[in-house]
Amino acid sequence: MIVKAPKKIASLIGETSPYLFENAEKIDFNQSSTEIPLYKSFESYEKENFSDLLKILSTLGSLSLANELKTNDKRYFLGERLRIRKISYTQPSGLLSVKIASQLESSQKGRALIEIVDENTKIFQMEMDYFIIDEPSFNKIFESHYSAEQNKAFTSVFPSSSFEYLNEEKFNITIEEFTRNHCLGHFDNYEIVPAAFVGKCILKNIFESSTDPNLEIENIEIFLNKAMPINTVFTVNVKILRVSKNLKKYKCTVTDTKTEYGHYFITIKNQPTF
Template structure:
Protein backbone atom coordinates (compact mmCIF):
# COMPACT_ATOMS: atom_id res chain seq x y z
CA UNK A 1 0.00 0.00 0.00
CA UNK A 2 1.31 3.44 -0.93
CA UNK A 3 2.01 6.15 1.64
CA UNK A 4 0.73 9.66 0.89
CA UNK A 5 3.49 12.28 1.03
CA UNK A 6 3.27 15.66 2.71
CA UNK A 7 3.14 18.00 -0.29
CA UNK A 8 4.18 21.16 1.56
CA UNK A 9 7.20 19.36 2.99
CA UNK A 10 8.23 17.90 -0.38
CA UNK A 11 7.95 21.29 -2.10
CA UNK A 12 9.95 22.98 0.66
CA UNK A 13 12.72 20.39 0.51
CA UNK A 14 13.03 20.45 -3.31
CA UNK A 15 12.68 24.26 -3.74
CA UNK A 16 10.03 23.67 -6.43
CA UNK A 17 6.54 24.94 -5.62
CA UNK A 18 3.27 25.79 -7.29
CA UNK A 19 2.60 26.76 -10.01
CA UNK A 20 5.75 25.18 -11.55
CA UNK A 21 5.02 22.14 -9.41
CA UNK A 22 1.70 20.90 -10.80
CA UNK A 23 1.05 17.51 -9.20
CA UNK A 24 -1.94 16.68 -7.06
CA UNK A 25 -1.29 14.22 -4.25
CA UNK A 26 1.96 12.26 -4.30
CA UNK A 27 2.47 8.81 -2.81
CA UNK A 28 5.39 6.43 -2.37
CA UNK A 29 5.44 2.63 -2.45
CA UNK A 30 7.61 0.21 -0.49
CA UNK A 31 10.22 0.24 -3.28
CA UNK A 32 10.69 4.01 -3.10
CA UNK A 33 8.78 4.79 -6.30
CA UNK A 34 6.90 8.09 -6.10
CA UNK A 35 3.67 8.40 -8.09
CA UNK A 36 1.50 11.41 -8.94
CA UNK A 37 -0.93 12.75 -11.54
CA UNK A 38 -0.83 15.89 -13.68
CA UNK A 39 -2.92 17.58 -16.33
CA UNK A 40 -1.64 19.21 -19.51
CA UNK A 41 -0.83 22.93 -19.28
CA UNK A 42 1.52 23.73 -22.17
CA UNK A 43 0.06 24.48 -25.63
CA UNK A 44 0.81 21.80 -28.24
CA UNK A 45 0.78 23.74 -31.54
CA UNK A 46 1.56 21.03 -34.16
CA UNK A 47 3.05 18.57 -31.67
CA UNK A 48 1.08 15.32 -31.56
CA UNK A 49 0.26 13.56 -28.31
CA UNK A 50 -1.53 14.04 -25.02
CA UNK A 51 1.26 16.28 -23.70
CA UNK A 52 4.23 17.91 -25.37
CA UNK A 53 7.71 16.49 -24.80
CA UNK A 54 8.91 19.60 -22.96
CA UNK A 55 5.99 19.48 -20.54
CA UNK A 56 6.52 15.76 -19.98
CA UNK A 57 10.13 16.59 -19.14
CA UNK A 58 9.04 19.33 -16.74
CA UNK A 59 6.75 17.09 -14.70
CA UNK A 60 9.02 14.04 -14.72
CA UNK A 61 12.15 15.98 -13.73
CA UNK A 62 10.22 17.53 -10.83
CA UNK A 63 8.95 14.11 -9.78
CA UNK A 64 12.49 12.74 -9.81
CA UNK A 65 13.54 15.39 -7.29
CA UNK A 66 10.46 14.53 -5.20
CA UNK A 67 11.55 10.88 -5.16
CA UNK A 68 14.97 12.02 -3.98
CA UNK A 69 13.49 14.09 -1.16
CA UNK A 70 11.12 11.30 -0.14
CA UNK A 71 13.83 8.65 0.14
CA UNK A 72 16.54 10.49 2.04
CA UNK A 73 16.70 10.93 5.81
CA UNK A 74 17.41 14.66 5.65
CA UNK A 75 14.99 17.50 6.33
CA UNK A 76 17.17 20.18 4.72
CA UNK A 77 16.18 22.04 1.58
CA UNK A 78 18.28 20.84 -1.35
CA UNK A 79 18.39 22.20 -4.88
CA UNK A 80 18.22 19.54 -7.59
CA UNK A 81 19.54 21.07 -10.82
CA UNK A 82 18.71 18.86 -13.80
CA UNK A 83 21.88 18.72 -15.90
CA UNK A 84 21.17 15.87 -18.34
CA UNK A 85 18.08 14.02 -19.53
CA UNK A 86 17.47 11.10 -21.90
CA UNK A 87 13.96 10.98 -23.40
CA UNK A 88 12.60 7.79 -24.97
CA UNK A 89 9.12 7.21 -26.32
CA UNK A 90 8.34 3.60 -25.49
CA UNK A 91 4.78 3.55 -26.78
CA UNK A 92 2.26 5.72 -28.53
CA UNK A 93 -0.49 7.56 -26.69
CA UNK A 94 -3.29 9.03 -28.76
CA UNK A 95 -3.73 12.79 -28.77
CA UNK A 96 -7.50 13.20 -28.60
CA UNK A 97 -7.94 13.10 -24.83
CA UNK A 98 -10.36 15.61 -23.31
CA UNK A 99 -9.09 18.69 -21.49
CA UNK A 100 -8.58 17.86 -17.84
CA UNK A 101 -7.39 14.31 -18.49
CA UNK A 102 -4.95 13.17 -15.80
CA UNK A 103 -1.66 11.48 -16.64
CA UNK A 104 0.11 9.22 -14.20
CA UNK A 105 3.82 9.74 -13.60
CA UNK A 106 6.28 7.70 -11.56
CA UNK A 107 9.87 8.27 -10.45
CA UNK A 108 12.51 6.09 -8.81
CA UNK A 109 15.99 7.06 -7.67
CA UNK A 110 18.49 4.70 -9.30
CA UNK A 111 21.75 6.21 -8.03
CA UNK A 112 22.69 8.89 -5.54
CA UNK A 113 25.89 10.42 -4.20
CA UNK A 114 26.41 13.49 -2.03
CA UNK A 115 26.42 15.76 -5.08
CA UNK A 116 24.69 13.81 -7.85
CA UNK A 117 21.42 12.00 -8.44
CA UNK A 118 19.97 9.80 -11.19
CA UNK A 119 16.22 9.18 -11.39
CA UNK A 120 14.27 6.98 -13.80
CA UNK A 121 10.81 8.31 -14.56
CA UNK A 122 7.83 7.33 -16.71
CA UNK A 123 4.42 8.62 -17.75
CA UNK A 124 1.30 6.68 -18.68
CA UNK A 125 -2.42 7.04 -19.29
CA UNK A 126 -4.50 5.28 -16.65
CA UNK A 127 -3.36 1.69 -16.16
CA UNK A 128 -1.85 1.43 -19.64
CA UNK A 129 1.85 0.76 -20.08
CA UNK A 130 4.07 3.87 -19.93
CA UNK A 131 4.33 5.67 -23.26
CA UNK A 132 7.47 7.61 -22.40
CA UNK A 133 10.48 7.34 -20.10
CA UNK A 134 12.97 9.96 -18.95
CA UNK A 135 16.28 9.32 -17.22
CA UNK A 136 17.35 12.49 -15.42
CA UNK A 137 20.70 13.40 -13.91
CA UNK A 138 20.82 16.16 -11.28
CA UNK A 139 23.46 18.16 -9.50
CA UNK A 140 22.60 18.46 -5.79
CA UNK A 141 23.35 21.74 -4.01
CA UNK A 142 22.75 22.58 -0.37
CA UNK A 143 20.76 25.73 0.33
CA UNK A 144 23.81 27.72 1.57
CA UNK A 145 25.89 26.66 -1.44
CA UNK A 146 23.11 27.49 -3.90
CA UNK A 147 22.61 30.91 -2.28
CA UNK A 148 26.33 31.61 -2.51
CA UNK A 149 26.71 30.47 -6.13
CA UNK A 150 23.61 32.30 -7.37
CA UNK A 151 23.45 35.34 -5.10
CA UNK A 152 23.40 37.52 -8.23
CA UNK A 153 20.05 35.93 -9.19
CA UNK A 154 18.32 36.94 -5.96
CA UNK A 155 15.21 39.15 -6.01
CA UNK A 156 12.55 40.05 -3.46
CA UNK A 157 9.52 39.14 -5.59
CA UNK A 158 7.54 36.05 -4.67
CA UNK A 159 5.19 34.62 -7.29
CA UNK A 160 4.79 31.21 -5.66
CA UNK A 161 1.27 29.80 -5.66
CA UNK A 162 -0.15 32.18 -8.27
CA UNK A 163 -2.09 31.25 -11.38
CA UNK A 164 0.22 29.31 -13.68
CA UNK A 165 2.07 31.29 -16.36
CA UNK A 166 3.04 28.04 -18.09
CA UNK A 167 -0.10 27.91 -20.21
CA UNK A 168 1.39 30.61 -22.45
CA UNK A 169 4.42 30.13 -24.73
CA UNK A 170 7.44 32.40 -24.33
CA UNK A 171 7.61 35.22 -26.88
CA UNK A 172 10.31 34.63 -29.50
CA UNK A 173 11.66 36.75 -32.35
CA UNK A 174 12.31 34.68 -35.45
CA UNK A 175 14.92 34.89 -38.17
CA UNK A 176 14.23 33.40 -41.58
CA UNK A 177 15.68 29.89 -42.09
CA UNK A 178 19.16 29.92 -43.58
CA UNK A 179 19.79 26.66 -45.39
CA UNK A 180 19.34 23.93 -42.79
CA UNK A 181 19.46 26.21 -39.76
CA UNK A 182 17.22 28.67 -37.98
CA UNK A 183 17.62 31.15 -35.11
CA UNK A 184 15.07 32.47 -32.61
CA UNK A 185 15.66 35.00 -29.85
CA UNK A 186 13.95 35.53 -26.52
CA UNK A 187 13.97 38.77 -24.56
CA UNK A 188 14.35 37.04 -21.20
CA UNK A 189 11.74 36.11 -18.61
CA UNK A 190 10.12 38.05 -15.80
CA UNK A 191 10.13 36.47 -12.32
CA UNK A 192 6.42 35.81 -12.86
CA UNK A 193 7.20 33.63 -15.90
CA UNK A 194 9.26 31.21 -13.80
CA UNK A 195 7.02 31.27 -10.73
CA UNK A 196 7.48 28.38 -8.31
CA UNK A 197 10.90 27.47 -9.69
CA UNK A 198 13.63 28.16 -7.10
CA UNK A 199 11.76 30.87 -5.19
CA UNK A 200 13.71 34.12 -4.84
CA UNK A 201 16.20 33.12 -7.56
CA UNK A 202 14.34 33.55 -10.88
CA UNK A 203 15.98 31.39 -13.53
CA UNK A 204 15.06 29.79 -16.83
CA UNK A 205 13.49 26.38 -16.04
CA UNK A 206 15.09 23.69 -18.19
CA UNK A 207 11.63 22.65 -19.40
CA UNK A 208 10.97 26.16 -20.73
CA UNK A 209 14.32 26.12 -22.53
CA UNK A 210 13.32 22.76 -24.03
CA UNK A 211 9.91 24.11 -25.05
CA UNK A 212 11.53 26.99 -26.92
CA UNK A 213 13.99 24.60 -28.56
CA UNK A 214 11.18 22.36 -29.79
CA UNK A 215 9.30 25.32 -31.21
CA UNK A 216 12.37 26.08 -33.34
CA UNK A 217 12.55 22.41 -34.33
CA UNK A 218 8.89 22.55 -35.39
CA UNK A 219 9.44 25.65 -37.51
CA UNK A 220 12.57 24.14 -39.10
CA UNK A 221 10.70 20.89 -39.85
CA UNK A 222 7.90 22.81 -41.55
CA UNK A 223 10.50 24.68 -43.62
CA UNK A 224 12.25 21.45 -44.66
CA UNK A 225 9.01 19.66 -45.57
CA UNK A 226 7.29 22.78 -46.90
CA UNK A 227 4.19 21.77 -44.97
CA UNK A 228 2.81 22.46 -41.44
CA UNK A 229 2.78 18.78 -40.47
CA UNK A 230 2.12 17.31 -37.06
CA UNK A 231 5.11 15.75 -35.33
CA UNK A 232 6.08 13.80 -32.24
CA UNK A 233 9.37 13.49 -30.37
CA UNK A 234 10.68 9.91 -30.47
CA UNK A 235 13.94 10.34 -28.60
CA UNK A 236 16.29 13.02 -27.44
CA UNK A 237 18.98 14.09 -25.02
CA UNK A 238 19.32 17.45 -23.34
CA UNK A 239 22.34 18.88 -21.55
CA UNK A 240 21.80 21.91 -19.31
CA UNK A 241 25.28 23.35 -18.88
CA UNK A 242 24.41 26.55 -17.01
CA UNK A 243 21.60 27.86 -14.83
CA UNK A 244 20.44 30.92 -16.77
CA UNK A 245 19.13 34.00 -14.92
CA UNK A 246 15.54 34.75 -15.89
CA UNK A 247 16.26 38.22 -17.26
CA UNK A 248 18.96 36.98 -19.65
CA UNK A 249 17.99 37.00 -23.35
CA UNK A 250 18.54 33.53 -24.83
CA UNK A 251 19.31 32.74 -28.46
CA UNK A 252 18.10 29.39 -29.81
CA UNK A 253 19.97 28.04 -32.83
CA UNK A 254 18.58 24.90 -34.49
CA UNK A 255 20.10 22.78 -37.25
CA UNK A 256 18.40 20.09 -39.34
CA UNK A 257 20.74 17.08 -39.45
CA UNK A 258 18.96 14.97 -42.04
CA UNK A 259 16.62 11.99 -42.23
CA UNK A 260 17.02 9.25 -39.62
CA UNK A 261 14.76 6.94 -41.64
CA UNK A 262 11.33 7.16 -43.24
CA UNK A 263 9.34 10.02 -41.67
CA UNK A 264 11.96 10.51 -38.90
CA UNK A 265 14.23 13.57 -38.75
CA UNK A 266 17.26 14.62 -36.71
CA UNK A 267 17.84 18.06 -35.19
CA UNK A 268 20.33 19.76 -32.90
CA UNK A 269 19.35 22.86 -30.96
CA UNK A 270 21.70 25.05 -28.92
CA UNK A 271 20.80 27.77 -26.41
CA UNK A 272 23.24 30.65 -25.96
CA UNK A 273 23.48 33.60 -23.60
CA UNK A 274 25.71 36.14 -25.32
CA UNK A 275 28.12 33.70 -26.99
CA UNK A 276 28.19 31.12 -24.20
CA UNK A 277 26.60 27.73 -24.87
CA UNK A 278 24.19 27.04 -21.99
CA UNK A 279 22.13 24.07 -23.20
CA UNK A 280 22.01 21.60 -26.09
CA UNK A 281 19.31 19.24 -27.30
CA UNK A 282 19.79 16.46 -29.85
CA UNK A 283 16.52 14.91 -30.94
CA UNK A 284 14.79 12.63 -33.43
CA UNK A 285 11.19 13.47 -34.30
CA UNK A 286 8.70 11.76 -36.55
CA UNK A 287 5.61 12.72 -38.49
CA UNK A 288 2.72 10.37 -37.59
CA UNK A 289 1.17 8.53 -40.50
CA UNK A 290 -2.25 9.86 -41.44
Protein backbone atom coordinates (compact mmCIF):
# COMPACT_ATOMS: atom_id res chain seq x y z
CA MET A 1 0.00 0.00 0.00
CA ILE A 2 1.33 3.41 -1.05
CA VAL A 3 0.81 6.19 1.47
CA LYS A 4 0.69 9.68 -0.01
CA ALA A 5 2.77 12.36 1.65
CA PRO A 6 0.58 14.88 3.50
CA LYS A 7 -0.08 18.14 1.73
CA LYS A 8 1.06 21.47 3.06
CA ILE A 9 -1.65 23.04 5.22
CA ALA A 10 -1.75 26.17 3.03
CA SER A 11 -2.89 24.06 0.06
CA LEU A 12 -5.92 22.80 2.01
CA ILE A 13 -7.80 26.11 2.14
CA GLY A 14 -9.45 28.15 -0.61
CA GLU A 15 -6.94 31.01 -0.51
CA THR A 16 -3.83 31.41 -2.64
CA SER A 17 -1.35 34.17 -3.45
CA PRO A 18 -1.62 37.15 -3.68
CA TYR A 19 -4.50 37.10 -1.16
CA LEU A 20 -2.72 34.52 1.00
CA PHE A 21 0.02 36.22 2.99
CA GLU A 22 3.69 35.52 2.34
CA ASN A 23 5.23 32.39 3.91
CA ALA A 24 1.85 30.99 5.01
CA GLU A 25 2.97 27.57 3.80
CA LYS A 26 5.89 27.60 6.27
CA ILE A 27 3.79 27.88 9.44
CA ASP A 28 4.14 24.86 11.70
CA PHE A 29 0.97 24.16 13.68
CA ASN A 30 1.23 21.99 16.78
CA GLN A 31 -1.55 20.16 18.59
CA SER A 32 -2.49 22.84 21.11
CA SER A 33 -1.75 26.50 20.46
CA THR A 34 0.63 28.10 18.00
CA GLU A 35 2.51 31.40 18.21
CA ILE A 36 3.28 33.14 14.93
CA PRO A 37 5.40 36.29 14.50
CA LEU A 38 3.97 39.07 12.33
CA TYR A 39 7.30 40.92 11.95
CA LYS A 40 5.53 44.27 12.20
CA SER A 41 4.69 46.72 14.96
CA PHE A 42 1.15 47.84 15.76
CA GLU A 43 1.71 51.13 13.91
CA SER A 44 1.46 49.14 10.66
CA TYR A 45 -2.15 48.22 11.50
CA GLU A 46 -3.57 51.50 12.78
CA LYS A 47 -6.76 53.11 11.48
CA GLU A 48 -8.02 51.55 8.21
CA ASN A 49 -4.95 49.31 8.05
CA PHE A 50 -6.43 47.40 10.98
CA SER A 51 -8.37 45.51 8.31
CA ASP A 52 -5.04 44.16 6.99
CA LEU A 53 -4.53 42.58 10.40
CA LEU A 54 -8.05 41.09 10.32
CA LYS A 55 -7.31 39.58 6.91
CA ILE A 56 -4.18 37.86 8.21
CA LEU A 57 -5.88 36.66 11.40
CA SER A 58 -8.88 35.19 9.59
CA THR A 59 -6.57 33.26 7.27
CA LEU A 60 -4.54 32.00 10.23
CA GLY A 61 -7.79 30.72 11.73
CA SER A 62 -8.55 28.86 8.51
CA LEU A 63 -5.08 27.31 8.46
CA SER A 64 -5.33 26.25 12.10
CA LEU A 65 -8.70 24.58 11.53
CA ALA A 66 -7.45 22.89 8.34
CA ASN A 67 -4.67 21.39 10.42
CA GLU A 68 -7.16 20.11 12.99
CA LEU A 69 -9.30 18.40 10.34
CA LYS A 70 -6.52 15.88 9.62
CA THR A 71 -7.54 15.48 5.99
CA ASN A 72 -5.73 16.03 2.73
CA ASP A 73 -8.94 17.18 1.04
CA LYS A 74 -9.35 20.87 0.28
CA ARG A 75 -11.88 22.81 2.34
CA TYR A 76 -13.26 26.33 2.12
CA PHE A 77 -13.45 28.29 5.37
CA LEU A 78 -16.13 30.98 5.35
CA GLY A 79 -16.33 33.44 8.22
CA GLU A 80 -19.71 33.38 9.94
CA ARG A 81 -18.90 35.86 12.71
CA LEU A 82 -15.80 37.80 13.71
CA ARG A 83 -15.28 39.62 16.99
CA ILE A 84 -12.10 41.37 18.03
CA ARG A 85 -11.71 43.58 21.10
CA LYS A 86 -8.96 45.58 22.73
CA ILE A 87 -7.98 44.33 26.16
CA SER A 88 -4.94 46.49 26.99
CA TYR A 89 -4.45 50.24 26.96
CA THR A 90 -0.70 50.27 27.42
CA GLN A 91 1.16 51.64 24.42
CA PRO A 92 2.14 48.69 22.17
CA SER A 93 5.89 48.19 21.89
CA GLY A 94 8.02 46.05 19.64
CA LEU A 95 6.93 43.55 17.02
CA LEU A 96 3.61 41.76 17.20
CA SER A 97 2.94 38.06 17.30
CA VAL A 98 -0.21 35.96 17.24
CA LYS A 99 -1.19 33.11 19.54
CA ILE A 100 -3.84 30.90 18.02
CA ALA A 101 -5.87 27.89 19.08
CA SER A 102 -8.72 26.27 17.17
CA GLN A 103 -11.82 24.34 18.17
CA LEU A 104 -13.66 22.01 15.81
CA GLU A 105 -17.35 21.71 16.62
CA SER A 106 -17.84 19.31 13.70
CA SER A 107 -16.46 18.68 10.22
CA GLN A 108 -18.57 21.64 9.07
CA LYS A 109 -18.12 24.23 11.83
CA GLY A 110 -15.16 25.53 13.78
CA ARG A 111 -13.81 28.44 15.78
CA ALA A 112 -10.44 30.14 16.04
CA LEU A 113 -9.34 31.83 19.28
CA ILE A 114 -6.62 34.38 18.65
CA GLU A 115 -4.53 36.70 20.81
CA ILE A 116 -2.41 39.54 19.44
CA VAL A 117 0.55 40.28 21.70
CA ASP A 118 3.56 42.57 21.66
CA GLU A 119 6.78 42.06 23.60
CA ASN A 120 5.05 42.26 26.97
CA THR A 121 1.29 42.55 26.65
CA LYS A 122 -1.80 40.91 25.22
CA ILE A 123 -3.32 43.74 23.16
CA PHE A 124 -6.31 42.28 21.32
CA GLN A 125 -8.38 39.13 21.60
CA MET A 126 -10.33 37.74 18.65
CA GLU A 127 -12.85 34.98 18.06
CA MET A 128 -13.93 33.87 14.62
CA ASP A 129 -16.55 31.27 13.75
CA TYR A 130 -16.32 29.47 10.43
CA PHE A 131 -18.47 27.38 8.15
CA ILE A 132 -16.30 24.60 6.70
CA ILE A 133 -17.37 23.50 3.23
CA ASP A 134 -15.92 20.74 1.06
CA GLU A 135 -14.95 21.58 -2.50
CA PRO A 136 -17.91 19.96 -4.35
CA SER A 137 -20.41 21.65 -2.02
CA PHE A 138 -18.67 25.01 -2.33
CA ASN A 139 -18.71 24.74 -6.11
CA LYS A 140 -22.45 24.11 -6.05
CA ILE A 141 -23.35 26.81 -3.49
CA PHE A 142 -21.33 29.56 -5.17
CA GLU A 143 -21.76 28.48 -8.78
CA SER A 144 -23.24 31.88 -9.71
CA HIS A 145 -19.98 33.58 -8.63
CA TYR A 146 -17.74 31.31 -10.72
CA SER A 147 -15.89 32.55 -13.78
CA ALA A 148 -13.12 30.79 -15.71
CA GLU A 149 -11.88 34.12 -17.08
CA GLN A 150 -8.11 34.31 -17.36
CA ASN A 151 -6.56 36.29 -14.53
CA LYS A 152 -4.89 39.59 -15.31
CA ALA A 153 -2.50 41.67 -13.23
CA PHE A 154 -3.29 41.95 -9.53
CA THR A 155 -4.72 45.34 -8.56
CA SER A 156 -3.66 46.48 -5.09
CA VAL A 157 -5.15 50.00 -5.23
CA PHE A 158 -8.67 49.90 -3.82
CA PRO A 159 -11.63 51.48 -5.61
CA SER A 160 -12.63 54.96 -4.53
CA SER A 161 -15.20 55.56 -1.82
CA SER A 162 -17.16 58.62 -0.77
CA PHE A 163 -18.87 59.95 2.35
CA GLU A 164 -22.39 61.42 2.47
CA TYR A 165 -23.33 63.28 5.65
CA LEU A 166 -27.00 62.89 6.63
CA ASN A 167 -27.11 64.14 10.22
CA GLU A 168 -25.12 63.87 13.45
CA GLU A 169 -26.15 60.24 13.87
CA LYS A 170 -26.21 58.97 10.29
CA PHE A 171 -24.10 58.97 7.16
CA ASN A 172 -23.66 56.84 4.05
CA ILE A 173 -20.52 55.48 2.42
CA THR A 174 -20.47 54.60 -1.27
CA ILE A 175 -17.81 52.07 -2.30
CA GLU A 176 -17.13 51.81 -6.02
CA GLU A 177 -16.76 48.44 -7.73
CA PHE A 178 -14.15 45.90 -6.72
CA THR A 179 -12.96 43.90 -9.73
CA ARG A 180 -11.74 40.35 -10.18
CA ASN A 181 -8.19 41.72 -10.22
CA HIS A 182 -8.60 43.15 -6.71
CA CYS A 183 -9.68 39.78 -5.31
CA LEU A 184 -7.16 37.40 -6.90
CA GLY A 185 -6.35 34.49 -4.59
CA HIS A 186 -9.55 34.86 -2.57
CA PHE A 187 -11.40 31.67 -3.57
CA ASP A 188 -9.79 31.50 -7.03
CA ASN A 189 -12.25 31.94 -9.92
CA TYR A 190 -15.06 32.67 -7.46
CA GLU A 191 -15.57 36.39 -7.75
CA ILE A 192 -16.31 37.28 -4.14
CA VAL A 193 -15.11 40.44 -2.39
CA PRO A 194 -13.30 39.73 0.92
CA ALA A 195 -14.98 41.15 4.03
CA ALA A 196 -11.67 42.74 5.07
CA PHE A 197 -11.59 44.79 1.85
CA VAL A 198 -15.00 46.33 2.46
CA GLY A 199 -14.03 46.82 6.11
CA LYS A 200 -10.97 48.80 5.07
CA CYS A 201 -13.12 51.20 3.03
CA ILE A 202 -15.52 51.64 5.94
CA LEU A 203 -12.73 52.34 8.44
CA LYS A 204 -11.06 54.79 6.06
CA ASN A 205 -14.23 56.87 5.84
CA ILE A 206 -14.91 56.73 9.58
CA PHE A 207 -11.45 58.06 10.40
CA GLU A 208 -11.42 60.63 7.60
CA SER A 209 -14.82 61.98 8.61
CA SER A 210 -13.58 62.87 12.09
CA THR A 211 -11.50 65.90 13.00
CA ASP A 212 -10.21 64.15 16.13
CA PRO A 213 -6.70 62.72 15.60
CA ASN A 214 -6.82 60.59 18.77
CA LEU A 215 -9.33 57.94 17.70
CA GLU A 216 -8.56 54.28 18.30
CA ILE A 217 -10.36 51.06 17.46
CA GLU A 218 -11.90 49.51 20.56
CA ASN A 219 -13.65 46.51 19.02
CA ILE A 220 -15.10 45.24 15.77
CA GLU A 221 -17.79 42.65 15.06
CA ILE A 222 -18.62 41.44 11.57
CA PHE A 223 -21.68 39.41 10.60
CA LEU A 224 -22.13 38.66 6.90
CA ASN A 225 -25.08 36.66 5.59
CA LYS A 226 -24.37 36.80 1.87
CA ALA A 227 -21.30 36.77 -0.38
CA MET A 228 -20.42 40.21 -1.73
CA PRO A 229 -19.97 40.10 -5.53
CA ILE A 230 -17.43 41.99 -7.63
CA ASN A 231 -18.50 44.67 -10.12
CA THR A 232 -21.02 45.98 -7.60
CA VAL A 233 -21.31 49.44 -6.07
CA PHE A 234 -21.91 49.02 -2.34
CA THR A 235 -23.74 51.49 -0.13
CA VAL A 236 -22.94 51.35 3.57
CA ASN A 237 -25.64 52.84 5.80
CA VAL A 238 -23.99 53.99 9.02
CA LYS A 239 -25.74 54.78 12.30
CA ILE A 240 -23.75 56.25 15.18
CA LEU A 241 -24.58 55.18 18.74
CA ARG A 242 -22.88 56.96 21.63
CA VAL A 243 -21.90 54.30 24.17
CA SER A 244 -20.21 56.65 26.64
CA LYS A 245 -18.43 60.00 26.69
CA ASN A 246 -15.40 58.61 24.86
CA LEU A 247 -16.95 55.69 22.95
CA LYS A 248 -18.99 55.62 19.75
CA LYS A 249 -20.37 52.53 18.05
CA TYR A 250 -20.87 52.61 14.29
CA LYS A 251 -23.47 50.19 12.95
CA CYS A 252 -22.58 49.74 9.29
CA THR A 253 -25.02 47.88 7.01
CA VAL A 254 -23.67 46.89 3.58
CA THR A 255 -26.19 46.92 0.73
CA ASP A 256 -26.58 47.49 -2.97
CA THR A 257 -29.77 48.43 -4.77
CA LYS A 258 -31.35 45.03 -4.07
CA THR A 259 -29.49 43.10 -1.39
CA GLU A 260 -28.36 43.45 2.22
CA TYR A 261 -25.06 41.63 2.74
CA GLY A 262 -24.43 42.02 6.46
CA HIS A 263 -23.21 44.27 9.24
CA TYR A 264 -20.01 45.70 10.66
CA PHE A 265 -20.19 46.97 14.24
CA ILE A 266 -17.19 49.20 14.93
CA THR A 267 -16.57 50.81 18.31
CA ILE A 268 -14.16 53.75 18.29
CA LYS A 269 -12.61 55.31 21.37
CA ASN A 270 -11.61 58.94 21.68
CA GLN A 271 -8.32 58.50 23.51
CA PRO A 272 -7.78 61.58 25.71
CA THR A 273 -4.35 63.17 25.75
CA PHE A 274 -2.70 64.45 28.89
